[in-house]
Amino acid sequence: MSERTGFQLDFRSGEPIYEQIVDEIRRRITGGQLRPGDQLPTVRQMALELRVNFNTVARAYRILDEAGIISTQQGRGTYILEADDAQAMQRLRAVTLEDLAEDFVREAKRLGFSLAETEQMFCNLVNRLKKDSGSS
Amino acid sequence: MSERTGFQLDFRSGEPIYEQIVDEIRRRITGGQLRPGDQLPTVRQMALELRVNFNTVARAYRILDEAGIISTQQGRGTYILEADDAQAMQRLRAVTLEDLAEDFVREAKRLGFSLAETEQMFCNLVNRLKKDSGSS
């Protein structure tokens, strides 16, 4: 008995599979069949049901995760988030980059680091990241 | 009241849980909230508080143990170690600050800011702070 979701995919519709999965999950949350806290099937379980590669399911999950609708965690699984969380995420996006930078400097200062130390460490890190992205 | 540590984990940050635990302990040692000789909660206690698997806490402890920062002993528990020498303490401070910088960059990236934007914002802030301290 692996018929757990009852998802119906249309392989001929032209709409990408991962998008159909995203839409269907959205519909089920809106309709109340899926509720906050519910665990979704693992990417491999759902892929097995839908006769699809699990990467395709993973792609759908990732999109929903970035939208703040579900939470995917490596080694744990994926869960429906509270609607509040999505709103909270929206509010968090309103946090400016300046706020983040100030938090960083403030926390460093609290731990006893001088501004010069903090600046140097940050610049070192940035230079390292620039190199890594360029060498790929 | 099992709220003993007050650790705040972010399950959606993308930073692995065990790494968040490692970072937080490093910060508390650097900041002086944790001192040599202090006993950390058992892996199971802390796991209960943080709602994670105790293996995840054990992994964090093992990393800190291998770094010579804490001492974990089967059957006894885990304790904060005395820094071997000034160099070890310097290394801990450096790593702590580096973690802080990485968190900053990661969070900025998660909010959609490019590395260049993040760098510029930070440098602007630093320059402003330098001026302010000079004009006082």
Next chain:
DNA sequence: CATACAATGATACATTGATACAATTTGAAA
């Protein structure tokens, strides 16, 4: 026909969870 690009598949990997185990402490009985 060739090329570019998006979608999907294959594979290796990192993180977390479940379970059994070993070392140490504790406490009661002898």
Next chain:
DNA sequence: TTTCAAATTGTATCAATGTATCATTGTATG
């Protein structure tokens, strides 16, 4: 005091889960 079983604590191993990277396929587009 000694002994020893039970509880407590960290360790080791493997399974389960999502992630990252690249290859393959199919489909527009020139």
